[in-house]
């Protein structure tokens with residue numbers, strides 16, 4: 135049976151150490167690090183995430199600035215808000231919750247964020263910095279996955295890694311991070327031929343495709359480390375109820391893997407902890423604190 139990688143516990147410990155870093159920052163800078171979160175529209179899941187981010191930000195000793203805008207907010211209004219946050223000295227990090235309502239140009243909004251406040255790591259400046267090895271912000275979900283992998287495996291160099299999924303937010307930056315750690319990286323996706331065979335060659339499997347329980351135990355190399363990024367809500371056994379499952383079939387995968395992250399309680403909590411990590415980093419850089 136695989137070891138369970140407890141992302142929830144790791145994230146809690148990380149948030150504790152960030153809180154210590156925040157106290158140091160306050161002592162040196164005479165102010166709190168500030169995170170601005172912008173939510174446009176009424177999407178129920180987004181509301182939950184934004185509330186959780188707000189609570190975690192306050193608990194870490196940071197300032198949380200929340201902007202809740204109506205679904206019919208115009209592109210110009212949203213861009214004006216981002217520009218105001220770029221110019222606001224109390225704001226170190228800016229996150230615009232995605233997806234935006236129809237009619238708003240997500241890319242134009244993201245690219246307006248000052249890269250030095252881009253704690254989501256979504257601007258092309260941030261992704262380009264990652265690609266070329268320059269210091270910058272890395273997207274929170276892949277960063278959290280990498281922290282779990284390094285905690286479990288130590289040095290990753292020379293390991294074979296398969297990332298299933300090629301999104302800009304998870305798959306592509308995850309592959310870049312693993313390459314930076316000197317893994318041999320394969321990016322698999324919906325057109326990959328014989329995906330089970332590709333996965334079977336990997337010491338590290340990161341599943342980020344958004345298909346419930348797609349990756350089966352018999353696809354895995356025995357002892358592989360499996361990071362499940364999927365968060366899929368599916369019908370539960372009990373009539374009318376739902377449950378969360380990952381992109382990995384946990385029951386069969388945990389028979390073969392060496393270690394595996396659960397859903398929930400794996401990668402999800404790391405995403406929020408890494409947002410705080412990036413925000414503290416942004417604050418320290420802006421104030422010239424090492």
Ligand SMILES: Nc1nc(=O)c2c([nH]1)NC[C@@H]1CN(c3ccc(C(=O)N[C@@H](CCC(=O)O)C(=O)O)cc3)C=[N+]21
Nearest residue numbers: 183229230231232233254398399400401402403405406
């Ligand atoms: N600009 C932007 N940045 C984001 O980082 C971003 C976003 N937009 N839009 C939405 C997604 C989703 N996301 C999650 C964060 C934490 C959990 C999380 O903590 N999940 C818990 C369970 C949550 C539950 O029970 O529903 C877990 O996996 O244990 C999940 C999902 C950040 N996102």
